[in-house]
Amino acid sequence: MATATRTPNTRTHSENKRVVVAEHPGRITPPPSAVAAPSSEPAPDIEPAAPKPKTTRPTSRTKNKFEVHAEQLATAVALAKSREAEHAAAETALAEMHAALAHGDESISAEELATAIAAVQRAELLSQHASAAVESLTAAAPVRPIIAEALAPVLSESLRLPVIVTDEMPADLEVSPDSLPVAYLVQAHHADVAKRAPVGAVRGSVRLTIVRGKQHSTLTPEQVREALKDVQGWFFVTDGGSGPRGSVVIESVTVAANWCYPLLPVMPDPANSPYALGNEVARLIADGSLVTTPNGAPEMERVGPNGAPVPARALDTDCLSARVTDSATDDDGITVTVEADVSVEHRKAYADYRSVAHLADTESRLRHVEETVSSLVGSVVGALGRVRSAKVAGWGTGERNGRPVAVAHIRAEIMSGTGL
Incomplete structure (x- = not known):
């Protein structure tokens, strides 16, 4: 499968090197006229000539x-x-x-x-x-297609075709029949900071245009909605029209993002939000242990001051502590290393339900937690950024409300951007 985003062309510059190899390395052979008569004195050792230092030709890169x-x-x-x-x-x-x-x-x-x-x-x-x-x-700032760059990998994988990110459609659509179908994800306008949305989210629109042969299947808005269903954000997908152009068919779908995250969302100060990781992990662990009755209906319990029913969960979790252990900024963005301790305990009152039988034993419960933490990779967490790596670094024991609990020691590397 082709890559989802277009990368700049790079050229490798190599020097034309001429290598001269002496017939007798380490020995100088004088001309015949300079050869002296044999002497009884031992000839002095002659050191071989020192090799010339190699020079590296500076390479120039065209600025984007x-x-x-x-x-x-x-x-x-x-x-x-x-x-x-x-x-x-x-x-x-x-x-x-x-x-x-x-x-x-x-x-x-x-x-x-x-x-x-x-x-x-x-x-x-x-x-x-x-x-x-x-x-x-x-x-007049050039458009940074940050929404298109974030959605292109998802669309490429779901639609199973290469998706080229650009800020405008190419004027010449002469495409080799062997390379069809191909898709262009066009973001013609700047993304704005999304209002009434999670921190770091942006809003804007993109247009997915597919160039295909007449023998290829059509593109529908439903396909795009299905591809975006697991992407963090809120999208409106509409038909952008279609029609033949010469020997190819061009179809378009418009995706309006009410809010979504760029690949590297810009956060106010990631180092001040370590608890966002622990709280998100605790929520996902608990939500992943929702209890249902044997017939598949959700089990509800009444909690909270107003007694409103909420779904019952097989695991109780809580973020006990969190901290940023490292922070670095470079041209790619800001990377923080966050560690959090999350307590996990099984609610035995729900252990008999068939839907949570796999969580009843300790080994399955720990595996559920580790898989949940690993699933964070690629998602955006709180006001921290996009998770680059996440794992349970170890297990320990602790106390919560006077009860002994298992404690998962979680470590994650999270990246955020420095500007739109």
Whole structure:
């Protein structure tokens, strides 16, 4: 299966190396005219010539459009700050001149006053122009298809075809018949921070366009909905139309994300949210042990101050402690290592139900916890970020409400982004 996202082309630059091998390494053979008569004195040892140090040819890499834009914006911002400072200095100088004249200082000529007034007007206009340039560059920022990049792997796996992420459809759709069908996931506009949604979520829309032969099956919105059903987010999938174009058929489906997570969601401060990991693990462990009656109906119990019925669970869990043990920031984002201790105890009152019989013994219960923790990989947890690795590092014992409990020591590496 082809990869889901398009990666930049890379070229390997190699040097043309010429290797000269001496016939007699370590020995210099002089020309015949320089050969002296044999001598009884032993010939001195001659050290072989030291090899020349190897030189590495520097390789150049073409900057992508995001790097070029970032440099242009940084230059424009620096100029805008400089122009603003010049304007402030000109206004200060004029204000001081006005104050001096108001106190009867006749040393300031009319020409000097006119020059100061003109300097303020000039600096103000230059400052306005520099600020407008910053706004224009900000508005013209190239689209980062972060929603498309997050959804492409899921769609590619579900639809079983390559999905190319782009910000616009190629104008020329001449595709080799051998490579059909192929899909383009187009995100033409910037993603925004989602409102009334989990921390780190974004909103926006993408368009999935499939180029296929007439013999291939059609694309339906239902297929896309099915592919996205397990993705964290809230999506609206609609038909985008279809039609023939030459020897191929083009079909489109629009996916509007009310909220979803990018591959690396931006979090306020991941290091301040270690309990998010432990609380999520505890919830998933308990939810994975929901109790049903022998006929499959959900078992309910009344808990809480209002006595509202809730689904019964075979396991009681709680996050006892959590901490960030390491944090690092690089070009890829922020990586935090989080450790959490989660208590696990079996509720024997529900051990006889057939649906939770596999959790009744200790070995199955521990395996259930370990599988639950491993299943976190790839998902976004609380205000921490996307889980890169997660495991039960060990087991211990503890106490909860005066009762001895098993304690799972959990360790996870979680990544988040530094900006949209």
